[in-house]
Amino acid sequence: MSQKGFRHDMNKCLECRACVVSCKDKNDLPVGVNFNAIEERERRKFPDVYVWFTLKMCRHCSKPACVAACPTSAMTKDDDTGMVYVKEDVCIGCGACVKSCPYGAVQIREDTKKAAKCNGCIDMLKRGELPVCVASCTSRCLTLADVDELRKESGLVRAVNDDVSPEKTEPNLYYKPKKGMRA
Ligand code: SF4
Numbered sequence: 672m673s674q675k676g677f678r679h680d681m682n683k684c685l686e687c688r689a690c691v692v693s694c695k696d697k698n699d700l701p702v703g704v705n706f707n708a709i710e711e712r713e714r715r716k717f718p719d720v721y722v723w724f725t726l727k728m729c730r731h732c733s734k735p736a737c738v739a740a741c742p743t744s745a746m747t748k749d750d751d752t753g754m755v756y757v758k759e760d761v762c763i764g765c766g767a768c769v770k771s772c773p774y775g776a777v778q779i780r781e782d783t784k785k786a787a788k789c790n791g792c793i794d795m796l797k798r799g800e801l802p803v804c805v806a807s808c809t810s811r812c813l814t815l816a817d818v819d820e821l822r823k824e825s826g827l828v829r830a831v832n833d834d835v836s837p838e839k840t841e842p843n844l845y846y847k848p849k850k851g852m853r854a
Pocket residue numbers: 728729730731732735736737738755771772773774775776777788840
């Protein structure tokens with residue numbers, strides 16, 4: 672299986688949220704539904720404030736907990752790209768995927784009663800195009816590559832939550848931490 676991964680360089684992110692808007696537009700998402708977000712983090716106090724921006728989205732894990740938890744195989748991992756996506760016609764809206772994802776990347780939509788999440792713009796990838804979040808990134812801080820390449824790049828860290836081991840799902844979103852990052 673080929674596996675693509677996302678790379679977010681915190682040193683270049685401008686917090687313009689073009690990635691968020693383009694995703695919402697492409698997927699025609701209603702108010703309250705987003706497949707990605709830019710979160711502002713802050714440490715220390717004025718005048719010594721330290722701010723950085725973190726991209727939140729599905730990690731398209733190599734061992735996706737959502738796929739393992741889905742009772743109908745509606746949550747699927749694509750062999751060609753490694754992207755994880757929902758087959759809406761098979762989804763029964765039970766929410767097992769929502770509970771299983773350690774990164775809060777899945778939700779049940781109010782309007783459709785089905786699981787919804789980033790699908791890595793799998794339709795565009797299969798046409799040889801980039802996902803809209805990557806294509807629209809104004810500072811080119813968000814990129815997509817084969818994970819084998821990302822793993823070789825020095826200075827990248829896997830995007831995990833403090834209380835989740837990367838081995839649990841093997842997430843494929845990588846951060847380039849902001850220079851001088853410290854507590
Ligand atoms: Fe599934 Fe969550 Fe991993 Fe995305 S981040 S593949 S929703 S377990």
